[in-house]
Every structure is written in C-alpha cells, then in structure tokens.
Amino acid sequence: MNHAELRQWFYSQLTAFYAQGELQSIYHWCVAELEDWNRAEAYMHSADLVAEAHLNRWKETTKRLKKHEPIQYIFGKAQFMELELYVDAAVLIPRPETEELVQLVLDHETSDVLKVLDIGTGSGCIPLALKAARPNWRISACDVSPVALEVASKNAKALNLDVKLFQTDIREALHQVDFDVIVSNPPYIPVDRAESLEANVLDFEPHIALFGPAHDPFYFFTRIAEIAEKAGISKVYFETHATETALLCKQLKEVWTGEVCFENDISGKERFVILCRA
Numbered sequence: 001m002n003h004a005e006l007r008q009w010f011y012s013q014l015t016a017f018y019a020q021g022e023l024q025s026i027y028h029w030c031v032a033e034l035e036d037w038n039r040a041e042a043y044m045h046s047a048d049l050v051a052e053a054h055l056n057r058w059k060e061t062t063k064r065l066k067k068h069e070p071i072q073y074i075f076g077k078a079q080f081m082e083l084e085l086y087v088d089a090a091v092l093i094p095r096p097e098t099e100e101l102v103q104l105v106l107d108h109e110t111s112d113v114l115k116v117l118d119i120g121t122g123s124g125c126i127p128l129a130l131k132a133a134r135p136n137w138r139i140s141a142c143d144v145s146p147v148a149l150e151v152a153s154k155n156a157k158a159l160n161l162d163v164k165l166f167q168t169d170i171r172e173a174l175h176q177v178d179f180d181v182i183v184s185n186p187p188y189i190p191v192d193r194a195e196s197l198e199a200n201v202l203d204f205e206p207h208i209a210l211f212g213p214a215h216d217p218f219y220f221f222t223r224i225a226e227i228a229e230k231a232g233i234s235k236v237y238f239e240t241h242a243t244e245t246a247l248l249c250k251q252l253k254e255v256w257t258g259e260v261c262f263e264n265d266i267s268g269k270e271r272f273v274i275l276c277r278a
C-alpha cells in the first residue's frame with residue numbers, strides 16, 4: 001500500500017465518525033506524528049510504500065480514533081499557548097477558553113512581582129503558561145489528584161519552568177494561602193448535563209475534572225471565593241461554564257465582600273468571572 005492509498009483507507013474508515021474538516025486535521029496530525037511529515041511532504045511522498053511498522057501504527061491509531069479517543073491522548077501531546085504539554089487520561093485536555101483565561105490574567109496583572117495560585121491545575125497548563133510569560137512571578141498550583149500532579153510535574157520539568165505544585169482537596173482545607181491572585185478553571189459541568197457531552201469527553205476525560213457536585217454545580221466557585229475572602233486575596237479569576245453566569249455572580253456576592261464582575265470570551269459567552277477588592 002502506498003501513502004495515497006493509505007490516506008484513502010484512513011478516510012473511508014473514519015468518515016462515519018468525524019466531520020470532514022475535523023477528519024482532515026486529524027489526518028494531518030497523524031501524518032506529522034506517525035511519519036514526521038508536514039502537509040507538503042505528505043503530498044510529495046504519496047507514491048511511496050508505507051513501511052510495515054508504520055502501517056501497524058496507522059491501524060492502531062485508527063482503531064483508537066473509532067472509539068473517539070481524543071487524539072491528544074493517543075499521541076500524549078496538547079498545544080497550550082506557546083507550550084507543548086504532555087497529557088494523558090489523568091488530566092483534562094487544555095481548552096482554548098483556558099488560553100483566554102491566561103491571557104486575561106496577563107492583561108490585567110501588570111505588576112512584575114506577583115504571587116499566584118492555580119487551583120485544580122490538571123496538566124499544569126495555567127501556571128506553566130503564566131510562568132513562561134512572567135518569569136518573575138511566584139507561581140504555585142494545586143490539585144486533589146496525585147496522578148494529575150504527576151503530569152503537571154512532568155510538564156514543569158520538561159519545560160524547565162519553576163512552579164510549586166502541591167496536593168490538596170479544597171473541599172477540606174487550603175493551608176498555604178499567601179497569594180495575591182488565585183486563578184481557577186474548576187470542575188463546573190453540572191452532573192445532570194453529562195449526557196450532553198460528546199463521547200470523546202465523557203468516555204475519556206477524568207470525571208473529577210469535569211463535574212461539579214450534583215447538589216451545587218457552583219460549589220467549587222463558592223468554595224474558592226470563601227477561601228480567597230478569608231485569606232485576604234486581592235483578585236480571583238475563574239473560567240466558568242458560561243451559562244447562568246448572573247446567578248453564579250449573585251451566589252459569589254454572598255461570600256465575597258469585594259466586586260464581582262464577568263467578561264465575555266471571544267465567542268461572546270459570559271465565560272470569565274473576576275473577583276476583586278473594592
């Protein structure tokens with residue numbers, strides 16, 4: 001089989017599972033990972049025979065894609081801002097909205113010296129991107145999940161970025177609170193909306209990273225606001241589900257004595273909530 005035939009076979013296998021545009025970018029991602037070719041090179045090599053070992057990897061990858069396994073987990077990589085991060089099923093795949101959250105913090109926080117805590121760090125995408133952009137900031141990050149912290153630590157080492165990581169369950173306590181700013185993209189999907197999620201999210205991404213408690217989908221926001229209020233933190237930046245933001249702000253005003261406002265994401269959704277001292 002040559003590469004032109006392989007391409008045809010790949011599309012025929014997956015066309016029922018993915019939209020055309022998405023399948024095209026998945027194909028080019030596979031070509032880059034499995035052959036180490038860019039688009040032009042893939043075209044130039046169309047008539048070359050596919051090596052046996054490579055063919056097996058293509059088949060294995062296709063099998064996993066048919067099950068809707070996210071390609072980031074298959075290849076163990078995700079791009080986040082300027083960073084290439086290692087990801088596996090222990091962590092949420094960083095989303096473009098979270099890149100916007102990081103940019104929001106960078107735009108608002110102009111001080112050269114700042115102590116920042118990211119709560120629920122997952123892959124470490126937020127603190128690592130902040131540290132890469134502001135090397136003088138002192139950045140810490142926590143998560144309840146030891147396996148997520150292993151991923152974040154692996155990323156910090158690979159990128160040579162100094163971020164302090166620690167394990168804590170913020171439902172119980174947060175003892176280290178000497179920070180100016182808290183950032184968080186906490187679990188915020190109401191469990192009763194689980195069925196609305198795509199299979200690639202629901203079947204593969206860690207549920208501890210996705211869902212807020214059934215009794216109160218705003219739980220983590222309120223809990224973090226309480227911690228920040230008690231510790232005298234000056235600012236908190238949240239990424240939210242972007243639904244019922246007004247209700248969330250109202251609930252936060254019950255525990256935060258300062259100002260509560262929100263900002264839209266690039267699609268015009270009320271995505272980010274900011275708490276600041278009045």
Ligand SMILES: C[S@@+](CC[C@H](N)C(=O)[O-])C[C@H]1O[C@@H](n2cnc3c(N)ncnc32)[C@H](O)[C@@H]1O
Binds near residue numbers: 094120144
């Ligand atoms: C939506 S994910 C965000 C991950 C990463 N910050 C990102 O934006 O891709 C939420 C994270 O919160 C963590 N988490 C869930 N419950 C927690 C708790 N009780 N205390 C601390 N972290 C928690 C999860 O393990 C997960 O990594």
